[in-house]
Amino acid sequence: MDKDPKYYFQISTASGVPIYRQIVDQVKTLIATDQWQPGVFIPSVRNVSKALEVNPMTVSKAYSLLEKEGVLQSVRGRGMQVATVKSAANDLRDRQEEMGPLIDQVIDRARQLSLDYQQLQDLITKAWEDKDDE
Amino acid sequence: MMSDDYCIEVERLVKQYKYRSVLRGLSLSIPRGSVFGLLGVNGAGKTTLLKCILGLLKPNAGHLRVLGDDPWRFQAATKSRIGYVPQSDRLYPWLTVQEVIEYVGSFYPQWNTKLVHELVSQWQINPTDKYGVLSEGEAQKVAIILAMGHEPDLFVLDEPVASLDPAARRQFLKTILEMVIDRGCTVFFSTHITTDLERVADHVAVMKSGLIDFTGELGQLKDEVKRLRLTSQVPLPNDFECPGLIGLERMNQEALLSVRGFTPDVRQQLEQRYQARINVEDLNLEEIFLELNR
Numbered sequence: 001m002d003k004d005p006k007y008y009f010q011i012s013t014a015s016g017v018p019i020y021r022q023i024v025d026q027v028k029t030l031i032a033t034d035q036w037q038p039g040v041f042i043p044s045v046r047n048v049s050k051a052l053e054v055n056p057m058t059v060s061k062a063y064s065l066l067e068k069e070g071v072l073q074s075v076r077g078r079g080m081q082v083a084t085v086k087s088a089a090n091d092l093r094d095r096q097e098e099m100g101p102l103i104d105q106v107i108d109r110a111r112q113l114s115l116d117y118q119q120l121q122d123l124i125t126k127a128w129e130d131k132d133d134e
Numbered sequence: 135m136m137s138d139d140y141c142i143e144v145e146r147l148v149k150q151y152k153y154r155s156v157l158r159g160l161s162l163s164i165p166r167g168s169v170f171g172l173l174g175v176n177g178a179g180k181t182t183l184l185k186c187i188l189g190l191l192k193p194n195a196g197h198l199r200v201l202g203d204d205p206w207r208f209q210a211a212t213k214s215r216i217g218y219v220p221q222s223d224r225l226y227p228w229l230t231v232q233e234v235i236e237y238v239g240s241f242y243p244q245w246n247t248k249l250v251h252e253l254v255s256q257w258q259i260n261p262t263d264k265y266g267v268l269s270e271g272e273a274q275k276v277a278i279i280l281a282m283g284h285e286p287d288l289f290v291l292d293e294p295v296a297s298l299d300p301a302a303r304r305q306f307l308k309t310i311l312e313m314v315i316d317r318g319c320t321v322f323f324s325t326h327i328t329t330d331l332e333r334v335a336d337h338v339a340v341m342k343s344g345l346i347d348f349t350g351e352l353g354q355l356k357d358e359v360k361r362l363r364l365t366s367q368v369p370l371p372n373d374f375e376c377p378g379l380i381g382l383e384r385m386n387q388e389a390l391l392s393v394r395g396f397t398p399d400v401r402q403q404l405e406q407r408y409q410a411r412i413n414v415e416d417l418n419l420e421e422i423f424l425e426l427n428r
Binding site: 016018020061108111 | 312418
């Protein structure tokens with residue numbers, strides 16, 4: 001975890017997504033993709049804040065939300081680490097949650113195109129099977 | 135009631151110029167240690183408010199408290215805790231940058247020469263240039279450095295980034311954040327460049343015709359102002375309405391709404407009342423600013 005926080009985070013002010021939510025999502029992605037493994041200490045609020053030129057309260061809001069969700073845990077005097085205890089159920093829920101925003105986009109787009117639920121489901125089923133065949 | 139939690143407190147402030155009322159009973163509280171952005175279109179009264187806060191203008195009515203002191207009767211000790219960057223400042227055009235820095239520094243018992251030198255070299259200013267011939271951007275950098283040299287507890291800036299190029303703006307924002315993180319000072323600045331504000335501010339106020347239209351945490355503003363795309367099963371009635379509506383474009387069965395004070399309840403209400411499907415879209419700060427100033 002010696003890398004500059006800039007290596008891990010990409011903040012955009014053009015999208016309407018609040019910066020704290022961008023950080024929350026990106027931490028989850030880093031963990032879900034094993035770039036940040038359980039027990040690893042993550043960059044401090046002040047380092048992230050300075051590196052990304054983002055208000056420290058924004059970063060600490062993101063971290064404390066993640067702590068509440070059990071994704072991170074704080075260790076007295078040493079900072080924040082990726083949670084070490086993770087139940088199988090929790091892990092599944094995290095991975096499902098990771099899909100949330102994408103699924104929302106798919107549903108919104110489908111509705112704009114006047115596709116109903118069944119038609120969308122058929123598309124997903126077909127795409128899933130096509131992938132299996134590849 | 136004044137409390138220690140706030141660095142600046144403004145209550146029902148009124149300021150009239152001869153023919154024009156600029157502040158009309160404005161109230162605002164700036165939390166200690168916050169980076170507070172004041173947004174407003176040209177002529178909203180931002181500069182007048184800042185000048186009242188600094189004791190440079192005398193309000194006609196209302197109550198003001200800055201670092202526990204009344205700005206119009208600031209004690210010298212309080213003044214030395216404040217750093218101010220005015221919108222345009224070209225005092226001492228005949229002096230070189232180095233001379234201006236030494237001159238201004240001589241007024242303060244606690245002048246941080248090291249910090250000032252660092253900033254001058256970081257921001258690539260030539261200390262032997264005459265202050266009067268600097269470009270807008272360079273002069274603004276010098277003004278910022280002059281206001282930081284005595285390491286103020288409260289930093290007040292009027293459109294600080296207006297004439298800085300993108301690289302200098304980023305450097306400036308970084309310096310501001312370092313001051314907040316390392317020294318716990320409070321920063322209050324006016325701007326209409328929303329992308330900068332979005333990164334560094336934790337609190338914002340939107341000023342409109344001499345009053346505060348919104349004030350609160352930046353995240354709260356973003357949660358409360360949304361754009362809704364509504365598609366109804368039936369033609370929308372003429373008396374179509376929605377709580378907190380600030381903008382509406384409608385076609386037959388579709389509507390694009392801008393809403394303030396948004397909550398999930400609003401969405402549900404609309405979905406039921408108009409048999410509609412609704413997409414809620416996040417807005418960036420610039421879009422929010424434009425919506426609030428329709």
